[in-house]
Amino acid sequence: MDNAYLIETVIKVVVILLIFSALAGIGTYFERKVLAFMQRRLGPMNVGPFGLLQVGADGIKLFTKEDIIPTNVVAPIFKIAPVITAATAFMAAAAIPFLPAFTVFGYEVHPIVADINIGILYVLGVMAVGLFGPLLGGMASANKFSLLSAARAAAVFISYEVVTGLSILAPIMMVGSLSLIDFNNYQIENGWIVWSQPVAFILFWIAAFAETGRTPFHLIANDHEIIDGFGTEYSGMRWGLFFIGEYANMFFISFVIPIIFLGGFGDGSVLGALALLGKMAFFFFFFLWTRAAWPDVRPDQLMWLCWKVLMPVAVINVVITGFVMMF
Amino acid sequence: MEQFNNRNVAEGGYYLVDIEDYPTDGWGKFKRVVKRSFKGELFVGLWVVLREMIRFDIHTISYPEEKMPIGPRYRAIHEMKRLWESDTERCIGCGLCEKICISDCIRMDTKIDEESRKEVSEYTINLGRCIFCGYCAEVCPELAITHGGEYENASDQREHFVEYADMLTPLDTMKANAQKEFDGFGAITPHEDERVKKTPLSY
Secondary structure: OOHHHHHHHHHHHHHHHHHHHHHHHHHHHHHHHHHHHHOOOOOOOOOOHHHOOHHHHHHHHHHHOOOOOOOOOOHHHHHHHHHHHHHHHHHHHHHOOOOOOEEEOOEEEOOOOOOOOOHHHHHHHHHHHOOHHHHHHHHHOOOHHHHHHHHHHHHHHHHHHHHHHHHHHHHHHHHOOOOHHHHHHHHHHHOOHHHHOHHHHHHHHHHHHHHHOOHHHOOOOOHHHOOOHHHOOOOHHHHHHHHHHHHHHHHHHHHHHHHHHOOOOOOOOHHHHHHHHHHHHHHHHHHHHHHHHOOOOOHHHHHHHHHHHHHHHHHHHHHHHHHHHHO | OHHHHOOOOOOOOOOOOOOOOOOOOHHHHHHHHHHHHHHOHHHHHHHHHHHHHHHOOOOOOOOOOOOOOOOOOOOOOEEEOEOOOOOOEOOOOOOHHHHHOOOOOEEEEEEEOOOOOEEEEEEEEOOOOOOOOOHHHHHOOOOOEEEOOOOOOOOOOHHHHOOHHHHEOOHHHHHOOOOOOOOOOOOOOOOHHHHOOOOHHHO
16 A cells, blocks of 8 residues: 555545535534525524524534533443444445546546445445444433434334345446446446436435434434433533534435436536536435425334335335346 | 504415325225325425425514514503603502502502692502503503503513613603603593593583
8 A cells, every 4th residue: 555545545534524524514504594494584693694603603512512421321332422423424435436536736536535346335334333323322321212212213224224225226236336436437328327216216315314314204313202312411512423423424325315326426527526516415405305394204104114115115126127137 | 563463364264174084994094105105295395395495585583683563552561651731740649550450569659749739759560570461551540651662671680670760751752742652551542532421420
């Protein structure tokens, strides 16, 4: 492993970490603004122009708040849980190509940390490990509601892992590779996968909501219980890490969906890169949009939807794809 | 102001929402699920919120800078009015407000002054106890105590809740002929003159 590669990788890691930590903060701003506009409110307005500095104010508050470890919690696990959520969210970013390769001062940069040959499997796997954040945090919290929420989170995540995996299986069969770069290149020649796999696209999209714990499936931190689910006992920056993890996850899954189904960055031109960012922005916006429009479903409805509807549909989709490819 | 007075929220009149019977068997439930899944109801919800976002008809009032107009019948902090003719206080010290106050927050002391007229020497309203029911304004025969529109009276000092001088119309306002007559709760209604009857003794 030569030094140039090492330095390049470190720089890429740092850049991704910085950009997406900041984006997670700005994501909360966008969420508050979009939700406010959809509900005919103004949203944050007072800190800075149009409330733009609200993110900074929130950051200062989170960082300077007292770090409370309540009595009776299992302290080491309680402390490590938010780190798991945030860390796995960012680790998943390692195999995502954010932009096409470009050249800076005659040096070709691939904006992907590691183009590993199990790309999509790695992304989904590491995102699934993020489940341990809410699960351990809730179980270690010495709080009944946190425990219930942790159980719910585990049930939702594990169930929807199945749908994600099965729905993505059909495109993987077509592409014949797990690398997201290969997905992108396949779509240059054969057109967007969404046209040949619309069912898989919708299933994956639905599952993405469960994976990130967003509103139709926002059962992890259940708003109906008034309290914040597994995060009830958390305060300050530990809670903030859960938040950063959630929003970073939203951004990464918003990158993954267009790369797999909607042509990614295309042939690598500037236009293609902008198109990818535009698609990402749309999917991120859709996360906020649904939060304003749709109610949450009950946990039993969620399980019913997953095991009795989405999973059979995904299996049938895989079987049909297999038959079509065979003959 | 007019838009706040319009209470006819349902312009087209109310109508009953058509609610189907709840399915009892599995097949009925299945049919309902299929119907709901493919009817596109979810997209109706999405469209409604997006429409509101595009329309950008924001209803927020950024409060300290903007304030809602309040109605004349609004019952906020009391005001003690002065007579137009002599600029003296209208209060005649009858004690009705003190008597009727259900939260017992009005206290007054009266004495006979050198012209053998009744004079109010002490008058306090404990706004910390007041429930702003408006009985005092309604019972006042002289329209001396009324409710005003000033509702920003939060304070960390109890003494701030009983300042009589703050409620009394200042003298320079009277000099400028700027005392606002009260047309809200307990005030004389517009056509009172035509409706007033003579005392029973005269007929």
